[in-house]
Amino acid sequence: MNVLAWCVAAWLLGVGIYGIVTSRHYVHLIGCMTVCQSATYVLLLGIGFRWGAGPPIFYDHPPGTPAVDPVMQALVLTDIVVGAAMTALLLAIALQVHKRRGTLDPQHLRPLRPRE
Amino acid sequence: MTMAGPELAHQLTPLAVLLPLGVAFLLLALSHWLPPRTADVTALVIALGLMVLCGWLGAESWHGPIVHWFGGWTPPVSGKPDVMLGIAFSVDPASAAVAAFCALLFAGSFVFAWGYFDKVHAHFHVLMLLFLAAMIGFCLTRDVFNLFVWFELMGIAAFALTAYPLGKSSLEGAFNFTIANALGSFLMLAGVGLLYARTGTLDFVTMGRIIASLPPDPVIAGGFCLVATALLTKAAIVPFNMWLSDAHAVAPSPVSVIFSGVMVSLGLFGLLKLVAIVFAGDPRVMMLVHIGLFWLGVATAVVGGLMAWAQRHLKRLLAFSTISHLGVMLIAVASVSAIGTEGFLVYLVGHGLVKGALFMIAGVLLARFNSVDEIELYGEGRSIWPAGIAMGVAGLLLGGLPWGLLHDATDSVHAGSHGLAGVVAIVAGTALTGAAVLRATARIFLRWSGVPGVERVAPTEREREKGDRPLWLMLLPCAVMLAIALLPADLAESFVHRAATGLVARAIPHAGGGTQAAAITFALTILIPAASLLRHRPTRRLARVAAHVETAPFYGLHVLHSGRVTDYVVWMMVGLAVLAGWLKFG
Incomplete structure (x- = not known):
């Protein structure tokens, strides 16, 4: 199980990076970023996972019941929030770039250009 | 009831981040009702207040770090000494001093930006205060995940501030900046997860103790690689450096002051703290730091210097100069020694002051002439000659004028770095x-110019910044910062020594030759622009061949800095592979 989670995380990171590197559209590129981010979620949840353990909520379980590691879940939750903010910001930037340059192809966009 | 100093400091530690966060929240909530200039005044007062607070915390931590566990989760929790549930801030003199310096630079930037952002309510100040809170939190925390959260907050505030002008270039620069740094932060989170998987804690000190007791472990080495990649990306070390020249060149100048002044060097400061506290007990990681990171520093100093020389857009030139100086700082960090750390801390402050002042002068030029292109602005600067004097002084300081903070810091870096490569890189980077x-000062303010060489083909653009601000108000913070940078480092010698040894106590024999290196550096700093300003058009065959040979490597470097974010990500992965490969096979 654990090995599977590590392999899935590595695979997601790999395809995400491949997608970013070969991207021809900003929105596609932003999507690939979220794929990379999912890799970290899978990795973290895999690290916190324990066989035969329940959720780390002790409302109706006696304390001491085996539970998965809540720290990792807290990390993932925090990062989902940050990731959402980042994606929103990137999409807003992409929208503004499209208004001004008329294209979203990373191959045709660069911040400063040499004089002709 | 009166409290003893350390107890009071312990209670007030959270204020260092709560104050800017709370005020930012209030400013945002009330921005539509507040009278104009309220945000300017509030932000300036808060920045100065935080500078005093952090400075005082640093003084209080003289005899030992002040550790504040949030929410009362001081270990041992419920009688179990091995359970760590809380998140702590730990104030030591070095961290507090760096945090106080961040606040000082923000205060300077707020004065410089007075009236710049009239039309956008208080949004600029809100983002800047968030940015400052993130930097102070980044300096003071001793929890790896908390470090990541401040790193992210710093990033988000910075991305939004870069995109602020909504110009073509600033948007594209902000996009590249965001993608590179966001990818770095994902890698950092994965690294934090790996470290937690092996050590079961996120606390710096406990993690360091556990790592020292474990046999060499590939998971911990991998965790270090990932976290280091993120911090080196923030610090723009070759080959993670590509985003910086885009972002710093196009961000509004008050923001670039902060970016180049402290944001990037904080990446190295975080790396130094992690190496010193968490990874000191892992011999493989320490080998990577001593040798691998040293060579990355050497490459960064040289590449940054060459690229800076080959620019004509002043802000882009300064951005590459920042890269070069970060290389020098990484050489200091890689020595992981008391003297290297002393050099690094003073260098961080000296470089931040000088680079901040230079970006302010670029801002003055933008406000007056709507351009920062040194060839277009030939002779234009004569009407604002005080800015020219400031720029000349800053250029001399940057190039190793044997006086002031940067010079003393460079001496310490030389003393901590053994081997010829380090000396050559520091001399080349500083001089170039x-x-x-x-060269830019002479062209803009003195009307001296030879025929432009490699800089002629560099990217450039006209842009516009709000121009009706009084010149003296823009030059005031710049002059104050240069005056501080001109102070000798000896004034704070005992503090710097205490701060450095508080982080890294390892004493090493000092390398000699710093004085000669400093003399050579300064001579080159004067001779290189002199040669360039006397240059004639190459007409004879031999001269044409020489000019061609001279420009060829610069063309190559220009091509590598393509401005395409997809290329940047490839370079980041190459860098990560180099770090990981070094750990595996080196």
């Missing part, structure tokens, strides 16, 4: 960046 700034 100082020479580039002096």
